Amino acid sequence: MTSEAHGHGPEELCETGTRLYARALREGRVRSADVVGAPCLVDFGLLQPSVEDLSRLEPIAPAAALHRLLRIAEDRIADERRREERLATVFEPLMRLDGGRTAATDSPTIRVLTGMARINQVITETLADASSELLAIQPHASHIGPPPQVHIEALDRDQAFLDRGGRIRTLYQHTLRHAPTVLARYEQLAGDVEARTLDEVTERLLVVDRTVAFIPAHKDRTIAVAVHHPALVGYFVTTFDRLWRLATPMYPEAVRRPSLDGVTPRQRAIAALLIEGHTDAVIADRLGMNVRTARVHIAKLAATLGSESRAQLGYLIGQSGILEQPDQER
Numbered sequence: 001m002t003s004e005a006h007g008h009g010p011e012e013l014c015e016t017g018t019r020l021y022a023r024a025l026r027e028g029r030v031r032s033a034d035v036v037g038a039p040c041l042v043d044f045g046l047l048q049p050s051v052e053d054l055s056r057l058e059p060i061a062p063a064a065a066l067h068r069l070l071r072i073a074e075d076r077i078a079d080e081r082r083r084e085e086r087l088a089t090v091f092e093p094l095m096r097l098d099g100g101r102t103a104a105t106d107s108p109t110i111r112v113l114t115g116m117a118r119i120n121q122v123i124t125e126t127l128a129d130a131s132s133e134l135l136a137i138q139p140h141a142s143h144i145g146p147p148p149q150v151h152i153e154a155l156d157r158d159q160a161f162l163d164r165g166g167r168i169r170t171l172y173q174h175t176l177r178h179a180p181t182v183l184a185r186y187e188q189l190a191g192d193v194e195a196r197t198l199d200e201v202t203e204r205l206l207v208v209d210r211t212v213a214f215i216p217a218h219k220d221r222t223i224a225v226a227v228h229h230p231a232l233v234g235y236f237v238t239t240f241d242r243l244w245r246l247a248t249p250m251y252p253e254a255v256r257r258p259s260l261d262g263v264t265p266r267q268r269a270i271a272a273l274l275i276e277g278h279t280d281a282v283i284a285d286r287l288g289m290n291v292r293t294a295r296v297h298i299a300k301l302a303a304t305l306g307s308e309s310r311a312q313l314g315y316l317i318g319q320s321g322i323l324e325q326p327d328q329e330r
Contacts (some may be wrong), residue, residue, distance in 0.1 A: 162191025
């Protein structure tokens with residue numbers, strides 16, 4: 001589990017982690033199992049495996065850890081400054097060519113947002129002025145365990161939007177269909193909310209009142225882009241609507257996806273990727289599961305079809321017709 005999955009950013013030390021690190025400093029070591037609830041300690045390099053006992057972790061001196069983290073921050077700042085210099089060098093001659101025939105910039109159609117705090121602030125401000133519709137694609141669970149303050153605030157923000165008569169539709173990856181945190185979120189909201197799932201979804205997307213869209217610009221979600229251009233926002237809305245029609249209802253009324261000829265819907269999704277030649281790791285990533293789970297499903301699929309090898313499995317999938325079955329899920 002990463003610190004982000006635990007509910008805070010990659011550069012934050014949570015309260016649980018602070019207490020556990022203090023205990024490690026006092027006692028000299030802690031059990032590896034104790035750190036599961038505070039992955040930020042390993043992310044920060046505050047703990048390392050004990051040479052004498054690999055089931056325990058020993059603390060690194062706070063001064064050494066702080067020095068390393070500060071150097072990382074300094075290097076990142078230096079990279080950003082070099083990037084600013086490069087951009088200034090590129091745009092300086094272009095600005096001399098600007099003859100007044102360019103589009104107005106009072107309302108930029110695309111804005112780059114940096115930092116989770118800034119991104120959440122802009123989303124909150126945008127939703128505060130909205131009253132019609134919020135479309136969302138959430139490929140991963142937003143947190144595991146007790147919700148941190150940022151998610152509590154997001155819940156309040158969404159409820160206020162619903163209270164103004166807004167509607168929320170959300171698409172999740174099918175692996176989150178029975179995630180307790182996802183279901184609990186909807187049980188706390190009152191209003192016009194719907195959720196559906198797909199085996200595969202795109203990256204994270206938010207569209208507010210069909211006038212502005214938010215998409216990630218970096219894999220760690222610390223940079224996002226706010227899109228106001230009508231053509232681009234319209235494209236995102238069309239994409240969402242088409243995925244929505246293909247998705248399986250999850251909330252407020254769940255629809256169970258039936259097995260066909262002994263093959264489960266999840267195995268059918270895996271079969272489709274298998275015959276395209278994807279590796280187990282790619283299949284797991286595309287379907288939002290770990291590699292071990294993907295391999296378990298592949299083994300069950302092989303047993304159902306009577307396959308004795310990977311090559312034979314691909315052939316039997318094609319011959320079985322399981323991917324040609326009419327969709328009876330919706």
